[in-house]
Amino acid sequence: MMNTFRLNLILIVIIALLIISSIWSYTAFLEMEDASDRIVEDAVPVSNAANDLLTQLVNQDTAVRGFIITEESRYLDPYYDGKAALLENLAIIDRYEEQHPIMKDIIEEEALPKINNMRVYFERQINLVKSGQMEQAREQINDGKSTMDSFRETDLKIDQDNNKIINDAWEASNRAGARAKNMIIFSGAAALTAVGALIYSFMSNRKLTALSSFDGLTKLYNRRMFDKFMKEAWEEAADTQQSLAVMLMDVDHFKLYNDTYGHVEGDRCLKTIASILAENAGSPFIPARYGGEEFVVIMPNTTAEEANAAAERIRHKVESASLPHIASLSNRIVTISAGAAAFVPDTSLSPSDLIEMADEALYEAKQGGRNRVSVSRQSVS
Missing domain, CATH: 1.20.1330 (f41 fragment of flagellin, N-terminal domain)
Incomplete structure (x- = not known):
C-alpha cells in the first residue's frame, strides 16, 4: 500500500x-x-x-x-x-x-x-x-x-x-x-x-x-551591415597597414527612369544592377545598398588604381546590359556613375573620411557627364 x-x-x-x-x-x-x-x-x-x-x-x-x-x-x-x-x-x-x-x-x-x-x-x-x-x-x-x-x-x-x-x-x-x-x-x-x-x-x-542584415529589394547587405563590415575592414587595414578602398555608385537619372517606366520597373532595374554588382564585385569585396539608387562596395587590400579598375569593370557591365532608358539626359540606356577613394588608415582618419572622399569623387563623375568613374584626388595608391 x-x-x-x-x-x-x-x-x-x-x-x-x-x-x-x-x-x-x-x-x-x-x-x-x-x-x-x-x-x-x-x-x-x-x-x-x-x-x-x-x-x-x-x-x-x-x-x-x-x-x-x-x-x-x-x-x-x-x-x-x-x-x-x-x-x-x-x-x-x-x-x-x-x-x-x-x-x-x-x-x-x-x-x-x-x-x-x-x-x-x-x-x-x-x-x-x-x-x-x-x-x-x-x-x-x-x-x-x-x-x-x-x-x-x-x-x-x-x-x-x-x-x-x-x-x-x-x-x-x-x-x-x-x-x-x-x-x-x-x-x-x-x-x-x-x-x-x-x-x-x-x-x-x-x-x-x-x-x-539584407536589403529586402536587392538582397545585398543593407546599410547596417555595411557599417559593421566597414568598421571591421578599417580596423584590419589599420592593423596590417594595407590600403582600404571604397566605391560609391549611383544610377544615372534614376528619377527620370521611375517617372517614365513606373516604380515597379524601377525596382526591377535596381535588382538587375544589384545582381550585376554582386556577380562582378569579386571576393573579398563587399557590396551593399547604401540607400535609394546608391550602392557601395568595400574593397579591402585595394589601391586607388585597383579600385578604379574594379569600378570601371562594373560600370562597363551595367552599360553592356543595355537596359533601355529613353528619358536619360546622357544616354539611351541605364548607366551608372561611380566614385572611388583609397588610403591606408591611420589615427588621424576615420571610415567616414574615406566614404566622404568617395562621395566627392562620385559628385565629380556626375558633373563630368555621368557614365564614368572618378577617383578621389586625395587617394593614395
Whole structure:
C-alpha cells in the first residue's frame, strides 16, 4: 500500500513537472514571438529611417549645387524627392521615438535643428537662382558645408544608437530563445513542446537575420551591415597597414527612369544592377545598398588604381546590359556613375573620411557627364 502511494506521488510530481515545463515553454515561445515582432515592426523601421537621413540630405545638397552651377531646373526634381523622403523618414522616427528615448533626444536636439538650417539654406539658394542672382548664389554655395559636416557627426551618434536598438532587440530575442532551450534541459518529458519552441526560435532568428542584415529589394547587405563590415575592414587595414578602398555608385537619372517606366520597373532595374554588382564585385569585396539608387562596395587590400579598375569593370557591365532608358539626359540606356577613394588608415582618419572622399569623387563623375568613374584626388595608391 505504501509503495503504491509513493508511486502515485511520483507520478503526480512528474505530471506537475510536465505541466510546469509546458507552461514555461509556451511562455518562452510567446516571448520569442513578441521579441521578433518588436524587431520587425519597431526596431528595423526606425533603424532604416534614421540611417537614411544623411543620404537624403546629401541628395538635396548635390541637387541644389547642380542647380546653382547649371541653372537647369531638372536638378530640382531630385532635391524635392530627397526632401520628401527625408520628411517621410522623420515621420517614421516620430512614430516610434517614444520607445527609443536616446534616438528621440538626438533627433530633436541635434538632427532637426541642422536639417532646418540646411532647409533654409537650400530654399535661399534656390530663390537666389530663380531671381537671377547667380553670383550671390555661387558665392554662398559652401555656406551649408559646416552644417553638413556637423550633421555627419550627428549621423554617427544616430548610427551608434541604431546599433543599440537592434542589439537590444536581438538580446531580448536571444534571452527568450535561451529560456526555451533551458526548458528542454528542465524536463525531457516536455521535449516535444520545447523542441517546437526551439525550431520556432531557429526559424525566427533566420528571418530576423534576413530582415536586419539584407536589403529586402536587392538582397545585398543593407546599410547596417555595411557599417559593421566597414568598421571591421578599417580596423584590419589599420592593423596590417594595407590600403582600404571604397566605391560609391549611383544610377544615372534614376528619377527620370521611375517617372517614365513606373516604380515597379524601377525596382526591377535596381535588382538587375544589384545582381550585376554582386556577380562582378569579386571576393573579398563587399557590396551593399547604401540607400535609394546608391550602392557601395568595400574593397579591402585595394589601391586607388585597383579600385578604379574594379569600378570601371562594373560600370562597363551595367552599360553592356543595355537596359533601355529613353528619358536619360546622357544616354539611351541605364548607366551608372561611380566614385572611388583609397588610403591606408591611420589615427588621424576615420571610415567616414574615406566614404566622404568617395562621395566627392562620385559628385565629380556626375558633373563630368555621368557614365564614368572618378577617383578621389586625395587617394593614395
